[in-house]
Amino acid sequence: MAIRLAGDFDTSYAHDMAIVRNRGQWVMTIVFIIALFAAPFFLNGDVLGLLNLIGISIIAVIGLNILLGYTGQISLGQAAFMCVGSYTAAVLVKAGISFWFALPISGLTAGLVGLLFGIPSLRIKGFYLAMATLSAQMIIPWFFRNVRTDIFGGMPGLKLPPPELAGIVFNTQEELYFPIMLTVVVCVITAKNIARTRLGRALIAIRDNDLAAELLGIAQFSYKLRAFFLSAFYAGLAGALWAMYARSINPDQFSLGQSVWYLGMVVVGGMGSALGPILGSAFLRLLDEASVQLAPMLSKAFPQLEAGLLAAMGPILFGVFLMLFLVFEPRGLAHRWEMFKAAWRLRPFAH
Amino acid sequence: MNWDLFPQFLATGLLTGGIYSLIALGLVLIYKSSRVFNFAQGHMLMVGAFVTWWFTDEFGWNVWLAFAAAIGVAVVMGLLIERLALRALIGQPILATIMMTLGLSQILQGGTIIGFGAMQRSLPQMFPLQPIILGDVRLKMNLVMAFGIAMLGFLLFVLFFRYTRWGLAMRAAAEDHQLARSVGLRVPRIFGLAWAIASVVATVGGVLLASISGVELNLSIVALKAFPAVLFGGLESIPGAIIGGLTVGLIENLVGGMPADPTIRSLHLAEVAPYVFMLIVLWFRPDGLFGLKRIERI
Numbered sequence: 001m002a003i004r005l006a007g008d009f010d011t012s013y014a015h016d017m018a019i020v021r022n023r024g025q026w027v028m029t030i031v032f033i034i035a036l037f038a039a040p041f042f043l044n045g046d047v048l049g050l051l052n053l054i055g056i057s058i059i060a061v062i063g064l065n066i067l068l069g070y071t072g073q074i075s076l077g078q079a080a081f082m083c084v085g086s087y088t089a090a091v092l093v094k095a096g097i098s099f100w101f102a103l104p105i106s107g108l109t110a111g112l113v114g115l116l117f118g119i120p121s122l123r124i125k126g127f128y129l130a131m132a133t134l135s136a137q138m139i140i141p142w143f144f145r146n147v148r149t150d151i152f153g154g155m156p157g158l159k160l161p162p163p164e165l166a167g168i169v170f171n172t173q174e175e176l177y178f179p180i181m182l183t184v185v186v187c188v189i190t191a192k193n194i195a196r197t198r199l200g201r202a203l204i205a206i207r208d209n210d211l212a213a214e215l216l217g218i219a220q221f222s223y224k225l226r227a228f229f230l231s232a233f234y235a236g237l238a239g240a241l242w243a244m245y246a247r248s249i250n251p252d253q254f255s256l257g258q259s260v261w262y263l264g265m266v267v268v269g270g271m272g273s274a275l276g277p278i279l280g281s282a283f284l285r286l287l288d289e290a291s292v293q294l295a296p297m298l299s300k301a302f303p304q305l306e307a308g309l310l311a312a313m314g315p316i317l318f319g320v321f322l323m324l325f326l327v328f329e330p331r332g333l334a335h336r337w338e339m340f341k342a343a344w345r346l347r348p349f350a351h
Numbered sequence: 352m353n354w355d356l357f358p359q360f361l362a363t364g365l366l367t368g369g370i371y372s373l374i375a376l377g378l379v380l381i382y383k384s385s386r387v388f389n390f391a392q393g394h395m396l397m398v399g400a401f402v403t404w405w406f407t408d409e410f411g412w413n414v415w416l417a418f419a420a421a422i423g424v425a426v427v428m429g430l431l432i433e434r435l436a437l438r439a440l441i442g443q444p445i446l447a448t449i450m451m452t453l454g455l456s457q458i459l460q461g462g463t464i465i466g467f468g469a470m471q472r473s474l475p476q477m478f479p480l481q482p483i484i485l486g487d488v489r490l491k492m493n494l495v496m497a498f499g500i501a502m503l504g505f506l507l508f509v510l511f512f513r514y515t516r517w518g519l520a521m522r523a524a525a526e527d528h529q530l531a532r533s534v535g536l537r538v539p540r541i542f543g544l545a546w547a548i549a550s551v552v553a554t555v556g557g558v559l560l561a562s563i564s565g566v567e568l569n570l571s572i573v574a575l576k577a578f579p580a581v582l583f584g585g586l587e588s589i590p591g592a593i594i595g596g597l598t599v600g601l602i603e604n605l606v607g608g609m610p611a612d613p614t615i616r617s618l619h620l621a622e623v624a625p626y627v628f629m630l631i632v633l634w635f636r637p638d639g640l641f642g643l644k645r646i647e648r649i
Contacts, residue, residue, distance in 0.1 A: 074446060120630070124637045126445050127388050131582060132633050135626035138575070142623045256572075257460070260453045267450050312464035319458030326447050326454070327439045 003345050019192065036181060040174040048173040054285045055180040056241050061265045061277035062191045063234025068263065069272035070195060071227040072207030073121060077133035078262040080140035081232040083254035085110040085239025087144055090158040090249055091151060099163030099244060103183075106240035107233045113140070114232020121224045125210065137259055141251035157250025160243060170244070180241055187234060192274040194230065203227050204272070257315070264322045270332025279333040287321065288314045353611045355487070360608040361601065362488050368600020369498035370559050374577035375584065375592035376508065377552035382586050383525040384545035386445075387437060390452040392553055393574030394459035395432075399425055399554025400474075400561035400570055401467045407475055414475045421554050429550030433543045441539070456571070463568065472566040474558070497559035504555055505593060508548075512589075521545060525587075576603065579629035585642025594640065599625050 010016040020029050040048055064078045085106040092102035117136040121129055144152045152158065162171045163179075170176050194200050202223045205213035214220050243249050261284065269280020291313040298313070329336060353360075374396060381389045389395075402424050406417030436455055440447050483490040512518040524531040524541040532538050553574075560570055580599045584591025607621025638644050 068446075072446070074449060117630075120633045120637075124633055127449055128582075128633060128637055130388075130390075130449060131578060131629060134575070134578065135630045135633075138626040139623050139630075142619070146618045146622075256575075257457070260457060263450060263453065264457075312461040312469075315457040315461035316465070317461075319454040319456075319461070322454035322457075323436055323451060326443075326451055330443075330447060 003342050005345065017196075033185070036185075037178065040177045045173045048177050050285065050289055052173055052176055052180050052245055054282050055184045056238050056245060057262070057265060057281035057285055058184050058278055059187050059241065060235050060238035061262055061269070061281050062187050063231040063238070064262050065266050065269075065271065065273075065277045066191060066194065066203070066234070067227050067231035068266050069270075069276065070200060070203040070207060071224060073125065073224065073227065074127065074130040074263075075133040075228075075231065076130050076256065076259050076263070077117060077136035077140070078231070078235050079254040079256070079258035080133075080137045081110045081114050081235035082239035082242060082258075083140050083144060083251065084113045084232075085236030086243040086249045086254070087152060087158070087239075088236070089240035089243045090160050093160045093163070093243075094158065098165075099240075100165060103237065103240045107236040110236025110239060111229040111233035114228045114235070115225055118225050118228030118232075121228065122221045134256070137256050141254050145251040153250075155250065157248060157253075159248045162247065163244055176245060180245070183237060183241060187237065188274065188278065191234075191277075195272075195274065199223070199226060207272075261318065264318055267322060267330075268325050268332055270334030273332070273334040275337065276332050276334040279337070283333060284318060284321070287317050291317055352609050356608060357605075358486075358488050360604045362485075362490055363494065363608075364601035364604030365597055366490065366494040366498040366600070367604060368580075368597035369501040370556055370596075371577050371580050371599050372593045372596020373501040373504055373552060373559070374556040374574050375580040375596045376505065376589065377549040377556070378577060378581045379584075379586065379589055379592045380508075380552070381545050381549045382581075383589075384521055385437070385441075385542045387448045387452065388445075388586075389549065390449060391432075391456040391459060392549070392577065393571035394456040394463075395425075395428070395550055395553040396557035396560070396574045397568065397570040398428070398459050398463055398557075399550075400557035400566045401463055401472075402554070403558050403561070404472045404474055404566045405467060408472070414477050418558055421558065422551050425550040425554040426547045429547035430543050432550070433546035437542065437546070438539060441542075460568070460571065469568060474561055474566060477558075477562045491563075493562050497562060500555065500559060504552065505589075509589070517544060576625045579625045579632065581639075582629055582637075583632050583639055585639030587643055588639070588641035591639060591641040599628065602628055 008022060010021075015021065020026055039051070043051075060078055060082055063081075064075060067073050067075050088106040088109040089099065089102045092105060093099050113136075117133060120132040124132065144157075145155055162169050168175065170179060195204075202213070202218045203226075205216065205218055206220055206223060210220055239254075242253075246253070265280035265284050266277065267280070268283055269278065270276030295313065325332060374392065377395075378389055378392050381387055381392075399421055403414070403417045403421040406412050406420050407414050410417075412420070432455060436451055437448065440451055478493040478496045480492060482492055483495055512522055520531070520536050521541055521544065523534070524536060524538050528538050531541070556574070557570060560573060561567075564570075564573070576599055577596065580595035581592060582595070583598055584593070584595030602624050603621050606624040607619075610616055610620070632639065
């Protein structure tokens with residue numbers, strides 16, 4: 001529970017339920033939103049490209065957080081559901097449908113495929129479910145690689161034109177930034193609110209004790225399927241945005257390794273918190289980027305190793321940080337942030 | 352359908368399945384003793400193959416000597432992994448241990464690329480090239496030998512568990528950690544032993560697979576086929592690992608080889624057949640053939 005300042009009282013039920021509660025928070029929120037959307041006018045293309053990539057990861061990780069953080073179901077298939085979203089968007093755009101219309105449809109398609117692989121969750125849980133989703137991760141990219149290569153383009157994949165809206169062609173990173181960040185903001189707010197509704201509370205109950213939840217009248221199967229649908233829906237949106245960002249998609253972009261990274265982002269950020277996916281995605285994406293940037297410097301220090309090989313530092317750093325978080329801070333960065341805020345408010349006292 | 356080739360695919364399937372069952376054995380060992388499902392098994396296997404290659408390449412050793420040295424490295428790797436990564440998570444929820452092994456798999460992946468390069472390598476010839484011919488069936492010598500070594504490994508482990516002190520201790524720990532501790536067994540040390548053995552088994556499996564397909568990063572993906580094998584056989588069952596491995600090998604080869612229709616062949620069904628099989632197992636019999644049924648109470 002966050003520590004409030006003295007004199008900060010709830011005066012009505014609506015006030016108690018509000019996410020943004022007082023004037024100071026409103027000011028901060030508005031300043032943040034303005035800063036978020038003013039960023040392209042101050043930052044260069046490379047930084048914006050990285051921000052776009054982080055934004056896409058955030059959406060996929062929010063979805064995974066609903067499944068892993070709130071419902072406690074492990075999914076090794078988030079990248080595969082992104083793959084479904086990506087290909088849906090690409091095929092629809094190729095058929096002449098506007099990207100903006102294809103975006104929600106990609107989410108829905110991915111969600112339906114997610115349901116299909118969520119069905120075994122009726123009987124299995126824990127790591128058995130990890131296995132079921134692992135098979136999704138193996139089957140779905142195979143499907144797009146080998147089946148109907150006339151539609152899905154087989155191994156080389158598909159290329160698609162930049163999307164267009166009211167005469168603006170979204171081609172550069174600056175132009176892509178707005179639709180991606182807008183989707184991120186909408187997704188974050190929706191996910192935050194899903195967690196506070198009956199659905200979210202039911203999912204948390206299932207996570208904490210599934211048998212007890214069932215006895216309290218929560219139909220486990222139906223709620224788990226809803227979690228699967230939502231998770232894959234977000235993945236589908238992220239996949240469609242990825243198709244727009246990369247403009248050339250192929251099945252190898254959606255590997256098991258990617259799914260593991262998304263899981264890592266949920267854990268590092270903090271499971272079952274709204275802030276977690278944002279912090280986790282940003283942290284690990286920046287770590288990966290840093291390892292790519294540092295590789296040439298490191299190869300000067302260790303001349304026997306090539307710079308290309310040192311790019312493999314990314315997975316190592318990822319693994320090390322994941323382990324450190326699991327052992328020392330299993331509640332993730334979001335929890336650290338809460339502790340920092342509390343310490344700041346109590347300063348100079350310790351408790 | 353290529354019915355005349357059926358015996359050939361049957362034989363190849365069973366032989367490949369032997370290697371899968373050896374990999375599956377490593378997974379079952381760790382799961383039985385410490386309730387950790389090791390998602391890094393495939394990467395441990397890949398590391399084992401690369402280490403063997405490195406010994407032959409760097410020092411010009413005989414491939415069998417390099418194999419033995421790699422087994423020594425595997426013991427150290429297994430003990431280190433248990434001590435540094437898994438020991439801290441004893442008693443933590445299953446999710447934490449799964450994430451830990453996934454993190455481990457990424458470290459091993461990155462480490463292999465930095466240490467040995469991402470290129471495909473090949474081991475020196477380990478077995479004679481001359482195939483064994485039984486009627487219509489040609490059995491590649493390296494498959495037959497790999498199968499033989501895998502089965503020998505199995506036999507050794509069965510004897511180890513039945514007749515040695517350490518084997519007995521491991522079975523006791525698998526049964527109940529608390530009870531095992533109360534009769535004076537050092538359970539963490541047993542976990543370490545299980546990881547060391549699993550790491551050795553992975554290295555053997557890796558070198559056997561590499562003797563067929565070459566040393567490459569993809570070995571970690573190939574080894575994932577042991578997962579369906581473990582689930583089908585049942586998580587806690589060592590005979591289950593054999594049957595599961597053989598079944599997965601058979602399914603993969605029959606599905607890949609039997610259809611004669613070129614449009615079906617172009618789908619590369621063999622790549623996904625094990626995973627579709629895994630979904631079916633999870634759907635109808637999640638505990639596998641010989642696994643324990645879990646009964647839960649609040």
